[in-house]
Structure formats: C-alpha cells, structure tokens
Amino acid sequence: MIVRHPPLLDAIRDAAVPLDGDDRDYDPLLRMVGERPFVLLGEASHGTHEFYAMREEITRRLIGELGFDAVAVEADWPDAYRLNRHVRGVGDASIDEAFGDFRRFPTWMWRNHAVRGFIQWLRARNAGLPAAARAGFYGLDLYSLYRSADAVIDYLEAVDPDQAMLARRLYVALDHVREPQTYGFEAATGLRPPCRDAAAALLVELLRKAPAYLAEDGPAARDEQFFAERNAHVVLHAEQYYRAMFGGRSNTWNLRDAHMVDTLFALRRHLRAQGRQGRIVVWAHNSHLGDARATQMGERGEWNVGQLLREQAGAAQALLVGFTTYTGHVTAAHDWDAPAERRWVRPAHKDSCEHLLYTSGLDRFFLPLSGTLAEGLTAPLLERAIGVVYRPETELASHYFSASLSRQFDALFHLDETSAVEPLDITEHWTRHEPPDTYPSGL
Structure with a gap:
C-alpha cells in the first residue's frame, strides 16, 4: 500500500x-x-x-x-x-x-x-x-455543429448576402435532421452525402474574403469576423467528429482535443494581432x-x-x-x-x-x-x-x-x-x- x-x-x-x-x-x-x-x-x-x-x-x-x-x-x-x-x-x-x-x-x-x-x-x-x-x-x-453553421450564415447575411446564399447551398447536406449524431450516422453509412467538402470550401471562401469584409466594416468588425471564422472551423471539425463516431477509423477524442488546441492558437494570434499579449x-x-x-x-x-x-x-x-x-x-x-x-x-x-x-x-x-x-x-x-x-x-x-x-x-x-x-x-x-x-x- x-x-x-x-x-x-x-x-x-x-x-x-x-x-x-x-x-x-x-x-x-x-x-x-x-x-x-x-x-x-x-x-x-x-x-x-x-x-x-x-x-x-x-x-x-x-x-x-x-x-x-x-x-x-x-x-x-x-x-x-x-x-x-x-x-x-x-x-x-x-x-x-x-x-x-x-x-x-x-x-x-x-x-x-x-x-x-x-x-x-x-x-x-x-x-x-x-x-x-x-x-x-x-x-x-466543437459540439455546436448546427448552431455554428447558423452563426456563419447570420454573419454573412450582414456583410455579404450573396455569400450567405452560397453558404446555405453548401451547408444543405446538414439540413433535415438538425441532430449532429443523426447526421454523423447517416453520412458515415452512406444515407446522405457528407458535408465535408462543402464545409471546407466555405471556410476557404470566408478566409479569402476576410480582408474585404474588414476593409468595408472597419477595425471594430475584427472580433465578429473572427467569431464567424472560428464557427466555420467548428462546422468543418464537428462534421468530421460526428462522422467519425460511426466511421470506426478516427479517434474522436483526438479530433476534439486537436480542435481545442487549434482554437487556442487561433485565439492567441487574434489577440496578438490586436496588440495584446495573447x-x-x-x-x-x-x-x-x-x-x-x-x-x-x-x-x-x-x-x-x-x-x-x-x-x-x-x-x-x-x-x-x-x-x-x-x-x-x-x-x-x-x-x-x-x-x-x-x-x-x-x-x-x-x-x-x-x-x-x-x-x-x-x-x-x-x-x-x-x-x-x-x-x-x-x-x-x-x-x-x-x-x-x-x-x-x-x-x-x-x-x-x-x-x-x-x-x-x-x-x-x-x-x-x-x-x-x-x-x-x-x-x-x-x-x-x-x-x-x-x-x-x-x-
């Protein structure tokens, strides 16, 4: 003992x-x-x-x-x-x-x-x-798959309505269920097309257009743009997480903690870009x-x-x-x-x-x-x-x-x-x- x-x-x-x-x-x-x-x-x-x-x-x-x-x-x-x-x-x-x-x-x-x-x-x-x-x-x-998708669309509605329409089309594979685990099961078993590629495409577009959004709306918009950007990352990673729950290949714990660390580093960069210590x-x-x-x-x-x-x-x-x-x-x-x-x-x-x-x-x-x-x-x-x-x-x-x-x-x-x-x-x-x-x- x-x-x-x-x-x-x-x-x-x-x-x-x-x-x-x-x-x-x-x-x-x-x-x-x-x-x-x-x-x-x-x-x-x-x-x-x-x-x-x-x-x-x-x-x-x-x-x-x-x-x-x-x-x-x-x-x-x-x-x-x-x-x-x-x-x-x-x-x-x-x-x-x-x-x-x-x-x-x-x-x-x-x-x-x-x-x-x-x-x-x-x-x-x-x-x-x-x-x-x-x-x-x-x-x-990263559990907020649907709420984060909604938040991305809400942000785009305010800064780029045309891009908001595209976001709705890209996220369409998430529709109908509004329950992340149900989506994960159906996407992993072939009952619905996965939203993986669409989520990645939307994130790329959001990052590409970020300078234009900030130039139009001014420095005060940086936090809200960062909020939307991270929500787009959540959608991408959460979609992978919920599919992995039923796919049997990826360790969902590892996916989740890797996302947390990715968010920490992104937050530190965001704070330091504003002149903070981070x-x-x-x-x-x-x-x-x-x-x-x-x-x-x-x-x-x-x-x-x-x-x-x-x-x-x-x-x-x-x-x-x-x-x-x-x-x-x-x-x-x-x-x-x-x-x-x-x-x-x-x-x-x-x-x-x-x-x-x-x-x-x-x-x-x-x-x-x-x-x-x-x-x-x-x-x-x-x-x-x-x-x-x-x-x-x-x-x-x-x-x-x-x-x-x-x-x-x-x-x-x-x-x-x-x-x-x-x-x-x-x-x-x-x-x-x-x-x-x-x-x-x-x-």
Missing part, C-alpha cells in the same frame, strides 16, 4: 504549501507562471464548487496582475461567445440572457453560480477599461489539460490539450495545473442526459494519488511537482476522473485511470473534501442530498 512509503509522504509535506483561504494561497503558483502565455487550470470533476471557485480566484489575479487577455473554457464556441460579448460590453444582453445559449446537457457545467460570479466580476472590471484592453471569455469545444487561461477537465503521455490515455494512442501544447508551443510555454479531491459531494448525473444530482463522492481508492495526498494529513494544499518530489511521484498511480456522469457502483472501472502525476502536471491543488457546485437551475433531483453511507452516525 502507498502508506508504506513514508519518505514520499515526508517529501510531500515538505513541498506542500497549505491553503489558508486568502489571496496569498496562489502566490507560489503565480511565481511559477513567469512569462508563459498559457496557464491550464484543470478539475477532477465537472461539478465541484471548489474547483470553479479556486480557478476564478487564480484567474482574477492572472488577468489583473499578469495581464492575461482571455479565458478559454471547455464549452461550445457560440455559447461562450455570447458571454464574451457580455463581459466585453458588446450589446445590451443581461447576464441571464448571456447564459441563455447553454441548453445542451450538461447545463450546470457552465450555468452555475460560481461561473456567474466570475462573469459579473469580469464585466465590471472590463467596464473601466478601453475596449482594446478588455479580457474575453471563449469556448474551445496570454490565455484555460479551464477544462484534468483529462484534457494534464499531459496524456503520462497517463493510460497515452498508452491507448490518445493525446490531449496539455500534451499538444507542450509539443507544439514548447513545454516552457504552458503551465499545467491539476486539481484533486479525496471525498465530498459533486453535481453529476447518473446517466447521460439525466437530471443533475448532488452526489456523494466515495473516498478515494487506497492505490490512488488522491489517497496518497490524503494520507499526508495536510487537508488542503498547493504542490509544485519538481525536484526530488517529482522523482518520487513518477511511478504510475491510479487517478480519479469524474465527468458529468458519476457511477460509484462501478467506480474503479468507470472513473480511474493510471497516471504518472509529476509527468502529467507541473503542479496541483489537493483538497481532502469538496462540495457540489450549485446550478443556476435547481431541480428537485439536485435538492435531494445524497448522504455518505455512514449517515447519520458519521462513523
């Missing part, structure tokens, strides 16, 4: 920085950031309040003290861009209206009170700055942001955002930070597309990194993964990952994978006990609190 290695526990205790609940908790992390343009802040689940709250506090300091320009999150591009317009003071949408496009399961992942508080803070901070200095909020994901904070699951080469994922031939950034930008350009918990509660569903519940997170497996960190006796701490400690944490351990579905009855098979912690992350935050993030949309399923097995004795 892991507890038989007291020297490793001593090394953890020596390197750990206890969290006292104030801003100084994050000073060691900010010192590690240096000049890096990318800071990746993970999460061991999509439904833990503390992970959202801590990422918010860290990001406030990265924006306010180190000049970071943007937050990029594991959310669909058009959904998050509505929040981006809100925080940058574009349009008159209320904050509730700005959250209105997050309708796809799991809604609580971004429609929660922790994110709402951050959006309020970012809008208030931006309000006192010139437009060119305002930080933005962007999505990285420094971006990324919020996503640990499984996307830790280096996949250090995990069981890599053994299966899967890559992820953390790995691709280290490879393509350079290891010194991205700081990879994980978040772990030993037990507590989480907002998650029991099945896909099921209601959100406030569920008890079982204590971590005895052979996991979470259990090892728990046995340090430090409760809550920041841990830089360097020096002799990094050497001690090179050996693979189990690591828990809870997405939007939590199935404790099959937890070992459903939620654990093997990982070398010090090769996966540059640093991590560990919390012994955490709580469930509160959705904006409270239902009776979430109100019913799942108690630990020992309730009410607490033994």
Whole structure:
C-alpha cells in the first residue's frame, strides 16, 4: 500500500504549501507562471464548487496582475461567445440572457453560480477599461455543429448576402435532421452525402474574403469576423467528429482535443494581432489539460490539450495545473442526459494519488511537482476522473485511470473534501442530498 512509503509522504509535506483561504494561497503558483502565455487550470470533476471557485480566484489575479487577455473554457464556441460579448460590453444582453445559449446537457457545467460570479466580476472590471484592453471569455469545444453553421450564415447575411446564399447551398447536406449524431450516422453509412467538402470550401471562401469584409466594416468588425471564422472551423471539425463516431477509423477524442488546441492558437494570434499579449487561461477537465503521455490515455494512442501544447508551443510555454479531491459531494448525473444530482463522492481508492495526498494529513494544499518530489511521484498511480456522469457502483472501472502525476502536471491543488457546485437551475433531483453511507452516525 502507498502508506508504506513514508519518505514520499515526508517529501510531500515538505513541498506542500497549505491553503489558508486568502489571496496569498496562489502566490507560489503565480511565481511559477513567469512569462508563459498559457496557464491550464484543470478539475477532477465537472461539478465541484471548489474547483470553479479556486480557478476564478487564480484567474482574477492572472488577468489583473499578469495581464492575461482571455479565458478559454471547455464549452461550445457560440455559447461562450455570447458571454464574451457580455463581459466585453458588446450589446445590451443581461447576464441571464448571456447564459441563455447553454441548453445542451450538461447545463450546470457552465450555468452555475460560481461561473456567474466570475462573469459579473469580469464585466465590471472590463467596464473601466478601453475596449482594446478588455479580457474575453471563449469556448474551445466543437459540439455546436448546427448552431455554428447558423452563426456563419447570420454573419454573412450582414456583410455579404450573396455569400450567405452560397453558404446555405453548401451547408444543405446538414439540413433535415438538425441532430449532429443523426447526421454523423447517416453520412458515415452512406444515407446522405457528407458535408465535408462543402464545409471546407466555405471556410476557404470566408478566409479569402476576410480582408474585404474588414476593409468595408472597419477595425471594430475584427472580433465578429473572427467569431464567424472560428464557427466555420467548428462546422468543418464537428462534421468530421460526428462522422467519425460511426466511421470506426478516427479517434474522436483526438479530433476534439486537436480542435481545442487549434482554437487556442487561433485565439492567441487574434489577440496578438490586436496588440495584446495573447496570454490565455484555460479551464477544462484534468483529462484534457494534464499531459496524456503520462497517463493510460497515452498508452491507448490518445493525446490531449496539455500534451499538444507542450509539443507544439514548447513545454516552457504552458503551465499545467491539476486539481484533486479525496471525498465530498459533486453535481453529476447518473446517466447521460439525466437530471443533475448532488452526489456523494466515495473516498478515494487506497492505490490512488488522491489517497496518497490524503494520507499526508495536510487537508488542503498547493504542490509544485519538481525536484526530488517529482522523482518520487513518477511511478504510475491510479487517478480519479469524474465527468458529468458519476457511477460509484462501478467506480474503479468507470472513473480511474493510471497516471504518472509529476509527468502529467507541473503542479496541483489537493483538497481532502469538496462540495457540489450549485446550478443556476435547481431541480428537485439536485435538492435531494445524497448522504455518505455512514449517515447519520458519521462513523
């Protein structure tokens, strides 16, 4: 058992920085950031309040003290861009209206009170700055096949009606179903012609005509042109993704994470072209942001955002930070597309990194993964990952994978006990609190 290695526990205790609940908790992390343009802040689940709250506090300091320009999150591009317009003071949408496009399961992942508080803070901070200095909020994901196609057409309607008509014709293969997985199945099995070539052709035309659109509409149109351009990329990559779900040749995980990295680099170029530093904070699951080469994922031939950034930008350009918990509660569903519940997170497996960190006796701490400690944490351990579905009855098979912690992350935050993030949309399923097995004795 892991507890038989007291020297490793001593090394953890020596390197750990206890969290006292104030801003100084994050000073060691900010010192590690240096000049890096990318800071990746993970999460061991999509439904833990503390992970959202801590990422918010860290990001406030990265924006306010180190000049970071943007937050990029594991959310669909058009959904998050509505929040981006809100925080940058574009349009008159209320904050509730700005959250209105997050309708796809799991809604609580971004429609929660922790994110709402951050959006309020970012809008208030931006309000006192010139437009060119305002930080933005962007999505990285590719599930929005139809909404992104609609957004491309809407943009072209305003700047080039003739091209909008062409877009409708090129996207015609997407018509009739309006359900991405149905499209993917029918295109992969030959029941409908694929939209691949048409989507690529439209993107090429949009890029070719971009200078003319900008010359006609002026510098203020750059953000909207970029929004449309990235939506056209989403259509191209999402079409491939949904076909691949039924084609059996491509790894859909790899397609998705490659798209996220492509979006990050495009966003950095866009920001730098406007005279910004192009420094971006990324919020996503640990499984996307830790280096996949250090995990069981890599053994299966899967890559992820953390790995691709280290490879393509350079290891010194991205700081990879994980978040772990030993037990507590989480907002998650029991099945896909099921209601959100406030569920008890079982204590971590005895052979996991979470259990090892728990046995340090430090409760809550920041841990830089360097020096002799990094050497001690090179050996693979189990690591828990809870997405939007939590199935404790099959937890070992459903939620654990093997990982070398010090090769996966540059640093991590560990919390012994955490709580469930509160959705904006409270239902009776979430109100019913799942108690630990020992309730009410607490033994």
